[in-house]
Amino acid sequence: MTAANSASEATIIEATPYELIGGETGVRHLAERFYAIMDEEPGASRIRAMHGADLAPIKQLLFEFLSGWLGGPALYFERPEHRCIMSAHRPYPIGDAERDEWMMCMRRAMFDCDITGDMHALLDQAFLRMANAFRARPPG
Template identity: 50%
Template sequence: MSTTPYDLIGGETGIRRLVDKFYFYMDILPQAKGIRAMHAPNLASAKDKLFKFLSGWLGGPNLFIEEFGHPMLRARHFPFAIGEAERDQWMLCMNKALDEVTMDARLRENIRNALQQLATHMINQETTES
């Protein structure tokens, strides 16, 4: 039996903690106000979807796919103007959250790197040079 990142992060409890911390930082950090403004005032739906996505993405139950179908992340995020600044705001919140969830340092770095690549893939706006 192989151990998945889902198991190593603490299963459902660990992922819920990560998601709660992520949205906590999105709510309070002035540097994240751009991406916070893209979300509904009540973050319950966003929290639920991110939890379900991360569950399957990290090797646990495929809750998101079971409820919503294939994630199609770029298509689902296309209505939002996402540039490098928005990616960086998202990663700021996620990095702070990752630092607060107990896990092996190598696993944390692997998840951080994979999420950085995923967040970069969500960029749908050209970066303008000033």
């Protein structure tokens, strides 16, 4: 292996998903596109109904959460009033249908933001794990 290959491999290993999808601009675009799809898509009516009329505040929160979750600045976690992401979703009746709507919106947003190939596969798996975890659990 040459020194150039080692440097190239080190760069790939050190790059975060945040950097690979375009940093602040890419993450903001993903969050904005996600909520635009949710707002426009009749097939996302269950999850849209869980949000207020003004999506601007939640777009900002998703952007801030994704920023840190993807390896960029931990904006959401630096907020004094931040909540555990699981606790924030606990009051909502999230079942399989809501999970599927959320994933449909996120998958379309990733496609629209040109997140493809290995990065798409990696994020899709991670988003699906998160969406599954948000489903309401029956008491007991």
